[in-house]
Amino acid sequence: MIVDRVLEIIDLKNINKSTFYKLTGLSNGFLDKVKDIGASKIESILNVFEDINPEWLITGKGSMLKTGLKVSEPIYKGIPLYDLTATASVVGIFSDTKLQIPIDHINIPNLPKCDGAIHVTGDSMYPLLKAGDMVLYKHLNDKRNIIWGEMYIMYINDHGDEFFFVKYIHKSNQEGYVKLVSQNQHHEPVEFPIDSIKQIAIVKASVRINSQV
Secondary structure (H helix, E strand, C coil): CHHHHHHHHHHHCCCCHHHHHHHHCCCCCHHHHCCCCCHHHHHHHHHHCCCECHHHHHHCCCCCECCCCCCCCCCCCCEEEECHHHCCCHHHHHCCHHHCCCCEEECCCCCCCCCEEEECCCCCCCCCCCCCCEEEEEECCCHHHCCCCCEEEEEEEECCEEEEEEEEEEECCCCCEEEEECCCCCCCCEEEEHHHEEEEEEEEEEECCCCCC
16 A cells, blocks of 8 residues: 555655654644545655655555665754653663654754754753753763863763753862853752763753743
């Protein structure tokens, strides 16, 4: 059936159904509700996936890709948004992202390169950030490249005590330590050994949704 072949396209492009619906304009759940697809829907699919052979999509005959096309590049879906509550631990966002399933993707024009995005919890960075805002981050591979005064996402493990912070990093007067500073003045700065920072990412941008309607 055509639906089965559409699912093959989704698999080839390495996207999920939600992204497919957004790209094609088809309603959410459409593929789960129908056994056949009309001409207008087929046209919408082919307008997005221009490398797909129309004959193959409609009849199943011939090759999946148009003649002369051997490789179909995955579609850039945007910056993956991860749900921390769905991961085994907060360190999950820093592990192999191929093992993490994003809940959505974010597209912002002219944005610097980012590895992912998460929702903010707590009020330590209020009013700059409030709970529910999204921060977009880029992994930092070497702590020697920390830019003092910038905002970072950090996973800290200090003698078995685990912490997950979104804070500014400042220099500490204690050798081998860093000072983590909040935007909210009701939160006192805290200091940790720099070696206790096991994973770190610089915050490149933030997104606030003011209305759901």
